[in-house]
Amino acid sequence: MLVGSLAxxxxxxxxxxxxxxxxxxxxxxxxxSGTNAIHGIVLLGGLIVLGLGVEGVLNKILLVIAIAFGTxxxxxxxxxxxxxxxxxxxxxxxxxxxx
Amino acid sequence: MTTFIxxxxxxxxxxxxxxxxxLTGPRTAVRGNWIAAVGMVIAVIATLLTPGMGNWxxxxxxxxxxxxxGVPSARKVKMTAMPQMVALFNGVGGGAVALIAxxxxxTTEGYAHEPAYVAIASLFAAIVGSVSxxxxxIAFGKLQELIAGRPITLGKLQQPVNALVxxxxxxLAVVIALGGDAELLMIGLLVAAGVLGVxxxxxxxxxxxxxxxxxxxxLTGLSAAAMGLALDNTALIVAGMIVGAxxxxxxxxxxxxxxxxxxxxxxxxxxxxxxxxxxxxxxVRPVRSTSASDTAIQMAYANKVVVVPGYGMAVAQAQHVVRxxxxxxxxxxxxxxxxxxxxxxxxxxxxNVLLAEADVPYEQLKEMDEINSEFAQTDVALVIGANDxxxxxxxxxxxxxxxxxxILKVNHSRSVIVLKRGxxxxxxxxxxxxxxxxxxxxxxxxxxxxxxxxVEELKAL
Numbered sequence: 001m002l003v004g005s006l007a008x009x010x011x012x013x014x015x016x017x018x019x020x021x022x023x024x025x026x027x028x029x030x031x032x033s034g035t036n037a038i039h040g041i042v043l044l045g046g047l048i049v050l051g052l053g054v055e056g057v058l059n060k061i062l063l064v065i066a067i068a069f070g071t072x073x074x075x076x077x078x079x080x081x082x083x084x085x086x087x088x089x090x091x092x093x094x095x096x097x098x099x
Numbered sequence: 100m101t102t103f104i105x106x107x108x109x110x111x112x113x114x115x116x117x118x119x120x121x122l123t124g125p126r127t128a129v130r131g132n133w134i135a136a137v138g139m140v141i142a143v144i145a146t147l148l149t150p151g152m153g154n155w156x157x158x159x160x161x162x163x164x165x166x167x168x169g170v171p172s173a174r175k176v177k178m179t180a181m182p183q184m185v186a187l188f189n190g191v192g193g194g195a196v197a198l199i200a201x202x203x204x205x206t207t208e209g210y211a212h213e214p215a216y217v218a219i220a221s222l223f224a225a226i227v228g229s230v231s232x233x234x235x236x237i238a239f240g241k242l243q244e245l246i247a248g249r250p251i252t253l254g255k256l257q258q259p260v261n262a263l264v265x266x267x268x269x270x271l272a273v274v275i276a277l278g279g280d281a282e283l284l285m286i287g288l289l290v291a292a293g294v295l296g297v298x299x300x301x302x303x304x305x306x307x308x309x310x311x312x313x314x315x316x317x318l319t320g321l322s323a324a325a326m327g328l329a330l331d332n333t334a335l336i337v338a339g340m341i342v343g344a345x346x347x348x349x350x351x352x353x354x355x356x357x358x359x360x361x362x363x364x365x366x367x368x369x370x371x372x373x374x375x376x377x378x379x380x381x382x383v384r385p386v387r388s389t390s391a392s393d394t395a396i397q398m399a400y401a402n403k404v405v406v407v408p409g410y411g412m413a414v415a416q417a418q419h420v421v422r423x424x425x426x427x428x429x430x431x432x433x434x435x436x437x438x439x440x441x442x443x444x445x446x447x448x449x450x451n452v453l454l455a456e457a458d459v460p461y462e463q464l465k466e467m468d469e470i471n472s473e474f475a476q477t478d479v480a481l482v483i484g485a486n487d488x489x490x491x492x493x494x495x496x497x498x499x500x501x502x503x504x505x506i507l508k509v510n511h512s513r514s515v516i517v518l519k520r521g522x523x524x525x526x527x528x529x530x531x532x533x534x535x536x537x538x539x540x541x542x543x544x545x546x547x548x549x550x551x552x553x554v555e556e557l558k559a560l
Contacts, residue, residue: 002216005328005336012112012324012337016344019119028349029448031122032313033185034132035345038115039320040188041139041338042195044146045330046161049199051152054206060154062198064161069195071165072172076188078136079173084181085129087455 030084037077043070100150107145108334114138115338119345125461142334178456179413182449183242186235186312193231193319196326197289200225203329209280220328222272225285226292227322231315234296238312241300252302258366261298267291299365307364309442309449310353314361317346353442359504386522389540391549394481394516395556401478403434405470407507408450409443411484411519415546418457421483424550425459427557436463438470438480438507440488467507477512482533484518484546490531500529515539518549 020031046066054060115138121131147158169188176184200221204210210218240246253260268291275284303311320342327335354361398404406425412418425435437459443450451464465473474480482489489509492499509515515538522534533539542549 001331002214002328005331005333008333008336009324009328009340012340013344015116016341017348019116019123019341020345020348027122027125027128027448027451028352029181029185029452030128030132031345031448032316032349033181033188034119034122034135035320035342036185036189036192036316037132038119038135038139038338039192039316039323039342041142041335042192042199042319042323042326043165044142044332044334045199045323045326046195047143047146047152047158048149048330048332049202049206050154050157050161051147051149053151053153054202056205059202059205060157062202064157064164066195066198066202067158067161068164068168069191069198071162072169073188073192073195074139074169075166076169076173076184078132078139079170080176080181080184080188081132082129083173084178084452085132087452 030081033077033081033084037074037081040070040073040075040077043067043074046070100148104145104148105333107141107148111138111142111145111334112337114141115341119341142338146334178453179416180243181452182309182312183239186238186242186315189312189316189319190232190235190239193228193235193315193322196224196228196319196322197232197292198228199326200228200329201285201289204275204285205282209278210275211278211280215276217329218276220325222276222288224322224325224329225288226268226272227318227325229289229292230296230299231319231322232296233293234300235312235315237297237300238308238315242308246301250302253298257298257302261295261366264291264295264298268295303364307359310350310359310361310364313346313350313353314365317343317350320344320346384535386534387540389516389542391542391552392556393540394542395553395560397514397516398428398433398479398481398553399431399557399560401433403436403473403477404428404479404481405436405438405465405474405477405509405512407438407440407480407482407485407489407509408454409440409483409485409488410449411486411546413444413449413453413484415484415548417483417547417550418453418459420547420550420554422454422457422459424554424557425463427554436465436470436473438467438474438509439464440467440485440507441505443485443488467505471508471511474508474511478514480509480512480515482509482515482517482519483550486519486531487529489533490529491536492529492532495532509533510536510538513538516542518542518544518546520545 046063050063115135118131118135118138121127121134203221207213210221268288271284271288271291300311320339323339324336324343327339428435437454439450454464487501489507491510493501493504493506496502510533517534517539519541534541
């Protein structure tokens with residue numbers, strides 16, 4: 001199981017390198033924001049640990065906070081990225097597509 | 100059911116990767132972002148389908164809090180405040196990882212009964228998550244100007260303190276891994292890592308901030324991947340690792356653009372205060388100042404004008420009025436381009452985002468390598484609130500702290516007009532030779548009102 005997980009880890013790293021290294025400079029801020037949203041996947045960790053049952057009030061409070069944090073990361077991250085990117089949307093060619 | 104969940108996870112990775120590929124081009128980027136978001140929704144749904152899930156009310160509560168806090172802040176944030184918003188979102192992600200690791204410790208009564216790799220991965224996640232949370236909050240505080248942007252250092256004690264806190268965190272991790280099950284050990288570890296995040300980010304100056312945020316972004320990704328190993332969750336491993344890899348590339352790229360090494364940035368020092376220009380400091384040298392009407396006339400008779408935006412334009416929110424000025428110039432048949440330095444502003448691409456907000460055509464934004472060869476044919480270079488990225492000392496003065504940093508060769512153009520609030524230095528805290536160049540005139544004032552005056556003058560011409 002561990003070896004399988006490590007294999008996935010290494011391969012995912014290479015996928016990250018190859019996909020990202022092609023991004024033009026101009027999109028780096030949105031890209032940082034987009035990858036930032038993706039690591040909000042930690043939300044799943046909170047869901048699993050809380051959903052499969054924990055005892056104790058403090059544990060539950062901590063996990064609710066963790067889920068809230070993860071959700072902020074995901075929802076906020078994707079929305080902010082979208083706001084940035086929507087500014088890059090292909091402009092209607094002004095005055096007959098001058099260049 | 101577990102197979103079904105695994106299949107959903109695989110679909111969500113494919114969507115993450117496909118979405119990120121979409122982010123590589125301006126035309127596909129918006130869609131790419133939403134594809135990744137759909138991947139996230141699928142991953143969440145798959146997780147909720149896990150057999151034996153419960154505590155639905157608490158889960159709903161956590162998600163609801165997250166949505167109520169996250170959505171409005173993402174909607175309302177100004178484009179200039181984007182870097183600190185990203186820092187904050189990054190921080191809460193790291194915080195979530197640290198909290199989960201802490202709860203895991205509490206529920207398993209120490210990691211001694213777990214396989215070694217689970218203990219190591221969880222401890223790594225706890226340390227890195229906590230560093231990322233506190234570091235990001237400090238970065239947010241600095242960019243939001245809640246804390247002084249200038250480096251706050253402990254002087255000679257800085258390195259020993261950093262090392263001490265790091266060693267403390269590692270020692271606590273080793274003790275826990277070897278079977279220490281007292282909760283104070285875990286709290287101590289989280290606190291030590293948090294202090295490490297604070298002491299590492301505090302001494303870093305404003306100019307290095309983007310690199311730090313990117314580094315913390317990569318770290319949060321790695322901590323998520325480690326958490327995935329500990330929880331045996333492939334979605335966390337894949338998504339976390341992709342972010343870790345991409346963040347590392349981006350961090351390296353930014354550091355390179357500033358001719359800085361990542362270790363040097365993390366060790367602190369540069370970025371203001373102590374740095375002094377080697378040549379000609381101390382003497383007061385004359386600068387030529389100009390007026391908005393002279394600037395307007397000078398540009399109106401040019402063939403080619405290159406706008407060089409910097410953080411000053413962002414602060415003054417001058418991008419819309421700059422666009423208006425460019426339109427007036429284009430109406431007179433003048434070629435207008437924008438020279439974008441990779442680290443102008445506070446994040447790579449910061450200027451692109453702002454100018455795109457003002458509807459500047461994408462084709463007019465020129466990257467550094469492309470525009471540098473064009474300055475020789477440029478009649479007027481209009482520098483709006485940019486400083487260090489135009490400083491010729493980076494090419495000519497080996498004693499300068501920014502020597503070797505690639506710059507926009509603004510001084511190659513026939514004339515230069517610098518819009519600036521005053522003669523203060525940039526984030527690197529050094530004098531800019533460009534301002535004393537015979538070709539340079541200074542137009543003092545707030546960028547937005549200065550450009551506004553130029554627009555009025557251009558209309559009157």
